[in-house]
Amino acid sequence: MLQKMMRILVVGPKKDYQRIIDVLYQAGSIHLEDAKTDIPDGMVVRPLDTFHTEELSSLLIRIRGQIQILTPVDSKKHNKSPFIDKYASLPFKDLVVTATTICDSLEEKLRSLENRKGDLDVRYTTLLRYEKIIRKISPLEQQLPTLEGFEVTILIIQKEFESVLDIIHPFLSEITKNQFEFISADLDEKNIAVITVFSKKYANKVHDFLYSKNVNEVRIPQEYTNMPLDDALTLIQADKDAIRTEITEIEAKIRDISTRWYADLVTLKILLTDFLEETSAYSHFGQTEYTFVVKGWIPKKFLPATKKALVESFGESVVVHELPDDPSRYDDAPVFFDNPFWAKPFEFFMNLVTPPMYREIDPTPLIAIFFPLFFGLIVGDIGYGLVILCFSLAVRYKFREIPWICQLMSILMISSIPTMIFGYFYGEFFGDLGEHMGWIHPITLFGITWNRIEAIIPLLILTIGIGVFHVFLGLSLGILNAYRHHKTRHIIEKAGMLGLLSGIILLLGAYAGHVPGSVTFAVIALMLASIACLIYGGGSRGVIEVMGTIGNIMSYARLMAIGLASVILALVANRLSHELGILVLGIIVAILLHTLNIFLAMFSPSIHSLRLHVVEFFSKFYEGGGVPYKPFGKERL
Amino acid sequence: MTGWEVPIGAAIAFAGGAIATGIAQSKIGAAGAGTVAERPESAGTVIVLEAIPETLVILGFVVAAMIIIMVE
Secondary structure: OEOOEEEEEEEEEHHHHHHHHHHHHHHOOOEEEOOOOOOHHHOOOEEOOOOOOHHHHHHHHHHHHHHHHOOOOOHHHHOOOHHHHHHHOOOHHHHHHHHHHHHHHHHHHHHHHHHHHHHHHHHHHHHHHHHHHHHHHHHHHHHOOOOOOEEEEEEEEEHHHOOHHHHHHHHHHHHOOOOEEEEEEEOOOOEEEEEEEEEHHHHHHHHHHHHHOOOEEEOOOHHHOOOOHHHHHHHHHHHHHHHHHHHHHHHHHHHHHHHHHHHHHHHHHHHHHHHHHHHHHHHHOEEOOOEEEEEEEEEHHHHHHHHHHHHHHHOOOOEEEEOOOOHHHHHHOEEOEOOOOOOHHHHHHHHHOOOOOOOOOOOHHHHHHHHHHHHHHHHOOHHHHHHHHHHHHHHHHHOOOOHHHHHHHHHHHHHHHHHHHHHHHHOOOOOOHHHHOOOOOOOEEOOEEOOOOOOHHHHHHHHHHHHHHHHHHHHHHHHHHHHHOOOHHHHHHHHHHHHHHHHHHHHHHHHHOOOOHHHHHHHHHHHHHHHHHHHHHHHHHHHHHHHHHHHHHHHHHHHHHHHHHHHHHHHHHHHHHHHHOOHHHHHHHHHHHHHHHHHHHHHHHHHHHHHHHHHHHHHHOOOOOOEEOOOOOOOOO | OOOOHHHHHHHHHHHHHHHHHHHHHHHHHHHHHHHHHHOHHHHHHHHHHHHOOHHHHHHHHHHHHHHHHHHO
16 A cells, blocks of 8 residues: 655755765655645745766766775675775764765776786787687698798688689789799688788789778787798797786786775765765755755655754754645655555566556555465465475575565465465365375365366356456446546546446356346446446546456456466376376476476466456556656665 | 368368468567667567467367367
């Protein structure tokens, strides 16, 4: 459900405005509104003096750049660094000075190390390329002329453009007066290396020509030419070793600096980012000649703690004034979900739609009831329920620091309980294994044995019945929502829809002989009245929507259909392993198939249960478009 | 005793739903992949949208099951 929000005005002495902002930021409970508008008692509130954030932003960019160069030092430990207390207690100006000093002292050293490392990396990569080329052309060494005054150039050409060689050849022949050699070999899967040897006196013309044709030309550096290729390879290897050694030394130096400064820089970054965020909200604050004004929404349950924090810091000099409850402002009120522990994880699903309006009903508790019910109805197997419970507990423990995984696993955990209950109802333990072993049998209720394979029609009727209940509940909530928003036509339209659907169901009941025929005329009268309501409330679209709503109800048949598919796969797993005849092989096949089925059972029923809520249920009452509650608050260190 | 026409009829009912769902999901999936690439936060909504046409195959399955059960 949604927490009641209070609209408050915080007024304090202007000289203390920075401290007031700090206290409110630490409290992290006020959703800010523009303090300069809609102020009672004719107060004239001006914008707060502008705070220049450019200096702070550029300092943060420098710090982030340096953190990127440094090697992370145990991210868990640095959160508990003693430096946090040291820096956190500094006033803002001192904090900026400290951060600037540290940045200045590290910048030159880090930059030179980083630049040198970058240069070495580039050189190393280039050497690898030369090495690859030389290794490729070394078998051709014997074919190269050993004439003085000739230049060797290597061209790299993609295989798909191999035909370009035929174009280059006559031009080179013309430029060099036919004094050249042209040898090609595959370099790798995509490229060909072409070695050209020509007289040095034509070198400039040849290079100009190749450049003009966009041919990728590799010039082996001077130090590796004029020597046998084997010697060149040895020299390249030696250079590579030297580069690696130097890179290792540089990394060691960076590590040393990281050990000393990484935690400090991360702490400073968090504190300064907090401050920047704090100042970005300045446009919401206001001032009069002597006072500083903050206006916003606060959840009712957080109001006492916020008041207490302000009283402790400022005594009576800062006043929290609760603005009168004004229904015309409700559309601006942010929504804060405040559900009991059993419904809390299901708030995750509310992220899929826009938040409800403040006056709307929060459907989270209803999702918390129906989602596990639908999930259990579909999966319905004691064994699968146990596996899903263990899986969700294990994953929840393993990823306990990632909130969304915890939420998802809590949902699975809750859903596994109805799964086991329905499993008992259907008499399923890993498909029909429990029944074969004589451990469990399907329950017989209302004269029907609820074995899913045999009781398809009763299950279909049950699921459609659930659909009718769920859709009727949605329509009833729609009436309540419309009443809260004083939308009479919507109330009449939804009541008409309820009446018409009830009429159709009663007529079907009368046709099947479950409802006395004497009520038929009353039912037809109800339906006619309902159609009139639908036309009044929603026009012709209202009547057409009846078909859509009937389709929505039929859609609940998926609860039976997907469940049946799941139980048939479980039966296949058991039968196949039985047919194999070899115990060990049978057990392995059964485990593999059941594992597959359990993973499918965790995914598909979740999606379909969710879909039934978002598409079938929400469309009957949910409007959305509310403002999410975003308190002005501090990132916790 | 039922003839071959019952399972064939059930298969047609199921196949019609399955093919239609496949066509719809392929289009939603392609558009959804583009949406998620642009706005990763919309992944949840896209998954729900992707599940919407499955109503067709489920209804096809229900009709197929009813053909087999009722005719027998």
